Amino acid sequence: MARLRSLVRTSRRWSIRRWWTEGTRGTESSRRTPARRGISGEHGPCGGARGSLGFESNPNPPAAARCPPRCPMIRGPGNRQKRAARSKESSMRDLEDRIQAIEDRTAIVELTGRYCHMARTGNVEGIVDLFCEDGVMESGDTCEKGHERLLGVYREAFSGLRPLPCVHNHDITLDGDHATGCTSVEIRMVHEGEAITAAGHYDDTFRRVGSDWKFEHRDLTIYHQVPHLKGWA
Template sequence: MKTLEARIQEIEDRESIRELTAMYCKCVVQADIDAIVDLFTPDGIMEAGDTHVAGHEKLRAMYDEAMGDLRPLPCVHNHIIEVEGDRARGTCTLELRGVADGTSQIGAGHYEDEFQRLDGGWKFSHRNLILYHMVPLSQGWA
């Protein structure tokens, strides 16, 4: 059985990782690209479909292009997190609302994440977005 200190540390780590994913959503809503990039390790990777970028410079360029006229409102929940020392893996469900080209959009998916503790804080080392659908709200998702 783990020590009480180890169990408390794991709870704190899980909560810090949940907060990291929530901060990502907040930064996306605010279109704060520098803050989004700072949530990744220096060699951090973002994947979404055919997109695969690594490193802060390429992440910044990708988010600059992707955010354009998009006004997303992402919400994440249903976190499953496994912590092993200074590394962790997790998944969380994504519900997405937004506006693209003047049209209300609705989407859903999940993230498959890898995390690394750097300088006492957690960062994304690899984030993979699996998007189930993204359609005009008037069309519906079913």
């Protein structure tokens, strides 16, 4: 009886080993031999057997053999909408920044032009109001800071002559609420009945105060200042 039981156990072990070996060989063979599409009895990429026309004969293949779903992070319509929204938002910010830069440059150019008109009319208080409270005006050996000192400088400068400045060639660099610029200037004036011509440029530093741009520092460099009849060269 014991011998019979031993033979049964041995037979079972050999049967299991044979089943496992044949199954493994079959799997390796199927892996090495790619299936052709459209041939009856073969399996498609999704696990179902294909008929002679290549259609799936098994509409419900095993879950493990089904094709994986598309990744929503790559092709989902919701992600396309999000990307489009982000792109639109970025474009709007870029457009707003460009419009703001145009407005700032225009305001600074108008500031320099307003300075010329104030000088032409002799409006000392108006000129000083174009400067920051701690604004500086520098020209040659003269360097004054603050509204009180600037009032004295311009009153003295306009006491004996009336300049007619014309500015052009604006070169402005923006940096948030600050800016720098270089502006060419030609000045015509009459001194003791004689026409005088001068030319030079301003090196300016600007600052945004509230919603307005003002001069933080003006440095005037004069190239020449000579009688008009004599000429500058």
